[in-house]
Amino acid sequence: MSTLKSGREVFASGWIEHAAPDLVETRMSLQFASRLAVCLAFSACQFAMSADENRSSGAPVSMDIAPAVTSMAESPSETQRDLQALTPMWDASGDVSLDVRLGDRGVTLVMHPYSIRAAGFELVTYDADGNPSSVEAPAPNTCRGTIGFDASTRVAASIVDGRITAMLRDDHGDVWAIQPASDFGMAGDVSAHVVYRADATLDQFGDCGTMDITAGVAPGGAPRGSNTSCEPIVANLALLADFEYYQYQGSSIAQTTSAMETVVNAMTYIYEEELGITYDLIRVDIWSGGNAFVVVPDVNGEVDHNLLLDAFKNWYNANLPGVNRRLTHMFSGRNFVGSVIGLAVVGVICSPTSAYGIDQMNSGNLVRNAGLLSHEAGHNWGAGHCNGTPGCDIMNSALGAPTT
Numbered sequence: 001m002s003t004l005k006s007g008r009e010v011f012a013s014g015w016i017e018h019a020a021p022d023l024v025e026t027r028m029s030l031q032f033a034s035r036l037a038v039c040l041a042f043s044a045c046q047f048a049m050s051a052d053e054n055r056s057s058g059a060p061v062s063m064d065i066a067p068a069v070t071s072m073a074e075s076p077s078e079t080q081r082d083l084q085a086l087t088p089m090w091d092a093s094g095d096v097s098l099d100v101r102l103g104d105r106g107v108t109l110v111m112h113p114y115s116i117r118a119a120g121f122e123l124v125t126y127d128a129d130g131n132p133s134s135v136e137a138p139a140p141n142t143c144r145g146t147i148g149f150d151a152s153t154r155v156a157a158s159i160v161d162g163r164i165t166a167m168l169r170d171d172h173g174d175v176w177a178i179q180p181a182s183d184f185g186m187a188g189d190v191s192a193h194v195v196y197r198a199d200a201t202l203d204q205f206g207d208c209g210t211m212d213i214t215a216g217v218a219p220g221g222a223p224r225g226s227n228t229s230c231e232p233i234v235a236n237l238a239l240l241a242d243f244e245y246y247q248y249q250g251s252s253i254a255q256t257t258s259a260m261e262t263v264v265n266a267m268t269y270i271y272e273e274e275l276g277i278t279y280d281l282i283r284v285d286i287w288s289g290g291n292a293f294v295v296v297p298d299v300n301g302e303v304d305h306n307l308l309l310d311a312f313k314n315w316y317n318a319n320l321p322g323v324n325r326r327l328t329h330m331f332s333g334r335n336f337v338g339s340v341i342g343l344a345v346v347g348v349i350c351s352p353t354s355a356y357g358i359d360q361m362n363s364g365n366l367v368r369n370a371g372l373l374s375h376e377a378g379h380n381w382g383a384g385h386c387n388g389t390p391g392c393d394i395m396n397s398a399l400g401a402p403t404t
Contacts, residue, residue, distance in 0.1 A: 080200035083181060085191040088159055096143060098164060100195060102176055109155050109168065111145030116265050118236055118280035125253060128289040137284075138254040142265045147171065156269040158262040162190045165366055167198070167266045175199070183364040198367045233275075235349070236282040237264065237377075238325040240316070243291045244333030248362050256286055260331055263361070266370035267377070277381075282325050292319075298337065305336040305343045305358060313345075313356045327355040327380045329373065333362045342372050347382035355380045 088096045098109040123137040141160050147153035150171055157166035163180040170176065174197060181192035241249075241256050249256040264281055271277040293315055295308045312330050316323075326349060336343070336358075344357030357376040361369055375394055 080196055081184075082195045083186070083188070084193055084195050086164060086178070086193045086195075087191050088162065088164060096145075096159065100178065102170060102174075102195065103197075107147050107170070109145055109147055109157070109166070110149060111143040111155055111157055113140070114142055114144035114265075115140040116142055116261060116268055116279065116281050118282040121281060122283045123253075123257060124283065124285045125288045126286070126290075126292065130289070130292055132285070135253065138257055140261065141258050142261055144265075144269070154269060154273070156266045158258060158265065160258055164193060165262050167269070167366060167370065177367050179364070179366055233277045235277060235279055235326040236324055237279040238283045238285075238320075238323050238328040239264070239281065240285040240312070240328070240330045241287065242330060242332045242334065243287045243289075245331045245361055246286055246288050246333070248333040251288070253286060253288060257284055260284060262366065263331075263369045263373055266366060267374045270370070270374050271377075283320075283323050285320075297334070301335060302337045303332075303334045305340050308332070308334075308336070309343045309345075309356060309358050312358060313354070316356070317353050321353075325352055327352070327357070327377060329357045329359055329376065331361040332358055334360070335362070336360050342376045344376040344379040346379045346384075349381050 082101065084101060086098060086100055088098050090096050095110070095112045097111070100107060100109060117137075117140060121137065122134055124132050124134050126132050141158045143155070143157045143159060145155040145157070147155065147168065147170055153169060153171055155166060155168040157164060157168075157178075159165075163182075164178050165180065165183075166178040168176050168178070176195065177198050178193055178195050180190075181188045181194050184194055186192065186194065239260055241260060246256050249259050261281065264279060268279045271279065293311050295303050295311055297303050308330075316328055329344075341360040342358065345354050348354035357380060359369075359372050359376055361372070363369060371394060378394070
C-alpha cells in the first residue's frame with residue numbers, strides 16, 4: 001500500500017490567491033501581492049508560539065474587511081473545454097495514474113494518496129437542536145503528484161468513485177483543471193470529464209467592495225518556490241460548512257467533507273510553492289441540522305456578508321475556543337449581497353480569535369473555489385491588492401481581471 005502523506009511531510013507546489021474581493025487569474029505562477037508581508041507577519045508574532053499564547057495577547061488587531069466579488073461562470077466556454085473519457089488506474093502499491101490530453105498532447109498523471117489532515121483531525125456534525133457530535137471521518141480522497149515524473153510539474157487531485165477533480169501545472173507553467181462532466185450539468189457516465197485551461201473560465205466578474213488595500217511589497221522579488229525571506233510555516237486551518245453548503249453538497253456528510261478537502265488541497269499546493277506555507281486541516285464542523293444562528297436575508301434572498309462574518313466569528317469564539325487553529329473559514333452555500341463572494345479580516349494571522357473569513361462556495365468550479373479561498377486566506381495573512389503591478393493575478397482587486 002502506498003503511504004498516505006500529510007501536508008506536514010511534503011512540500012510541493014501551488015498557486016495563491018488573496019483575500020479580498022477578487023478572485024483572479026489562476027495560473028500557478030501567481031504570486032501573493034506581498035511575500036514579504038507574510039514573512040513579516042510570521043516574525044512579528046513568532047509563529048512558533050502556541051495558539052493559546054497568541055490568544056492571550058492583548059495586542060490590537062486590524063479589523064479591515066476585504067470582500068471578494070461575483071461568482072464566476074460555472075463552466076468554461078464550449079470552445080475551450082475538452083470532454084474526455086478518463087479512468088484512473090491504481091497499481092498494487094496504491095498509487096494511481098491517469099492518461100489525459102492537455103490541448104494537443106497526451107500526458108500521464110502519476111499520483112499518490114496524500115492527506116491534508118492534521119494529527120488529531122476532528123469532524124463534527126450538528127443536529128436540529130444544535131447539539132454537536134464527533135463522527136468518524138471518511139477516508140481521505142486527496143492525492144498529489146506530477147505529470148509523468150517531471151518534478152517541475154504539479155498535480156493536486158481528489159478521486160471519488162472513479163471521478164477525478166484536479167488542478168495541475170504542466171512543464172510550460174500552464175494551469176489546467178479536470179472535473180467530472182456532471183459538475184457542469186453535462187451528460188455522461190462516470191468516466192466523462194471536462195479538461196480545460198484554468199484561464200478558460202475567467203472573466204471580469206467585479207471589483208473589490210472594500211477600501212483600497214495595497215500590498216506593501218511588489219510581487220516577484222524571488223523566483224517561485226525560493227521563499228528566501230522566511231522558513232516554511234505550517235498553519236492549522238479550521239473549516240465550517242453552513243447548512244446551505246451542506247445542502248448544496250447533497251446533504252451528505254461524506255460529500256461535504258470531500259468537497260471541502262478538495263478545495264483546500266488545491267489551495268494548499270499554491271501556498272506551498274509560492275510562500276513555503278502549508279495548511280493542516282485540524283477540524284471541520286458541518287451544520288447538518290440547520291444553521292446555529294440566523295442572519296436574515298434581504299428581499300432578494302441575499303445575506304449581508306458583514307453581518308455573517310461578525311456572527312460567525314462571535315459564534316466560533318464563544319463555542320469552540322479550544323480549537324488549535326491559526327485561521328478559520330466558513331464555506332457558505334448562501335448568496336452574499338451584491339457582487340461579493342467572500343470576506344475576511346485583514347492582517348490577523350497572529351490572533352486566531354480574529355483570523356476569520358467567509359467564502360461563498362455555491363459553485364461547482366474548482367478553479368473559482370480554490371482561488372476564492374486562497375484570496376481570502378491571503379487577507380488573513382495581511383496580503384493586499386496588487387493592482388497595476390506586473391504579474392498581479394490572484395491579488396488583483398478585480399476578480400478575473402487580466403494581468404498588467
